[in-house]
Amino acid sequence: SAVISQKPSRDICQRGTSLTIQCQVDSQVTMMFWYRQQPGQSLTLIATANQGSEATYESGFVIDKFPISRPNLTFSTLTVSNMSPEDSSIYLCSVGEGLMNTEAFFGQGTRLTVV
């Protein structure tokens, strides 16, 4: 299975600032996904990141707020911009793997607290 390293593991940020979360995979993968998990809630897809193309955002998420980079097949970043307390969540990156992309593995998650 893919090994996914996500950094930072946690951070406390001031409102109005931005935080960039990194996701590094130990193998080349086509699809990378970013999810948000609000306190006590399930995971919601923010966007899908393919290498060499613009990320595809889900309804309710916009590029200006959550810009994503995917410079190569093993790395992606998610930035949470102009943060407010409502952005306090766990952010997780995920990759698909295996034949027909049937496996899905996750990074350790980033616990973000905005004060």
Place this chain on the structure above:
Amino acid sequence: AQTVTQSQPEMSVQEAETVTLSCTYDTSESDYYLFWYKQPPSRQMILVIRQEAYKQQNATENRFSVNFQKAAKSFSLKISDSQLGDAAMYFCAYRSDYGGSQGNLIFGKGTKLSVKP
């Protein structure tokens, strides 16, 4: 759009006993994948078990097994011989196998499992 429903917000089981977590889903697709993930307090999402919709045989992984009822759109997880380390949030998830799908997972709201010693 596909949806996943976990109707049990919390469950409790005695150590060494068996517990079943429920999951139902709604889809018009015939080919898809279903997953159970475990999320302990460390927040790491751990894949527990996976089921391909085209397979009639229920998936098993050691103490974990599923009851997949495709017609009923039901996908329950059975944990046998429960251990203290099984205590966690459990999420049921759906992934489309449709060619136009992005490949992302759709999650249920989760079931918090407690294991009593």
